[in-house]
Amino acid sequence: MTGFTVRCLGLLGCWLALSVAVPAKADPFFVRVYGRTYKIDPRYPSEEPKGPKPQDAMKALPSDLGKGPGFRPSHEEVLAEVEERVWIARNQLDTKLDAAAGGRGGRNGASDPKTARQEITGSLAEGNGQGRSPELQTLYDRHRALNLLVRELRRSLDLPVRTPDSGFSRPKLTPEIEASFRAQNFDPYAAYIGFRRVKAAFRSNDPELLARTAHYPVTVTGKVRRTIRTREQLIAARETVLNQGVRDAVAKTTFETVFVRDKGMMLGDGAVWITNDKTGFGLGAVQVE
Structure with a gap:
């Protein structure tokens, strides 16, 4: 009898261990993106810092993301739009993290910027960054939500879920x-x-971000004519180069409809030219009406 009890207790212990080691399979959930619905895996990617459940992390997605654009976009078009948002969030987050890590490393001689950045990122992943920098926490949460979403969009198109180096x-x-x-x-x-x-x-x-894409000198034509030769000059001219008319023209342009010639690509009937040099393609000219 004693041997039977021991065996039963042993089996019970094994069952409990398995019940802890193998969690119940969570059900997928769904997210509306540009008028289309996508199924999301509730499991966290293994390489991502642990944080809130994906269902909760997705609450940080931009509020306008679910609105339809007035037409039914293809899955490829949805992916491209979200990848643009990921590129924006990633670059803005990197800039803010570098600034925060540099300041923290400077104040604490035992903490170099790289280590400081890792510490800050860990704090943000756990949601503990609001007290120090609500803006940085919001940006981190938005980037995480978009990154989780874009992984699932790629998966739905049978593409590698890992972010390409280009973004x-x-x-x-x-x-x-072609x-x-x-x-x-x-x-x-x-x-x-x-x-x-x-x-x-x-x-x-x-x-x-616009300065990161520029091929200097950037030519500005139209009512205002000037040549922008440096990052600082472009940032100072933001009201000109980022005026609403130019931004609207660029937003309406698709890659399939750009005009191509030896100079590069023309967007929005000449509102913007993207030129090519040894570093690749970048902003070369802006026309302001």
Whole structure:
């Protein structure tokens, strides 16, 4: 009898251990994006810092993300739009983290900026950054939510879920579009990445991000004519280069409809030119009416 009891207790212990080690499978949930609905895996990616459940993390998505654009976008179009938002959030977050880590490292001789950044990121992942910097916590939460979303969008299209180094997934281009770029000796996929970066920078309305995409000198034509030769000059001219008319023209332009010539890509009937040099494609000219 004693041996039977011991065996039963042993089996019970094994069952309890398994019940702890193997959690019940969580049900997927759904998110509305640009008028389309996507199923989201409730499990956290293994390489992501642990934080709130994906259902809770997704609450930080931009509020306008679920609105339909007035037409039914393809899944590829939805992915491209969200990738632009991820690019914006990632670059803005990196800038803020570097600034915060540099200041913290300077105040604490035992903490170099790299270590300080890791500490700050860990605090933000746990949601403990509000007290020190509500703006940084909000930006971190938005980037995490968008990054989780874009992983699932890529998965739904049978694409690798890992973020490409460029930040943008390779599009499916028609032979005609590829040919139009190759006729100018342009790599169509490099042109696409440059197009998305410039488009995202205008979307952000952030002159710091726009400056990252620029090929200096940047020519400004129209009512105002000038040549912008440095990052500082471009940031100072934000009211001109980021005026609403230019931003609207860029927002309405798709990669499939850009005009291509040896100079580069024309967006919005000449509102913006994206030019090519040895560093790739970037902002080359702005026309202000």
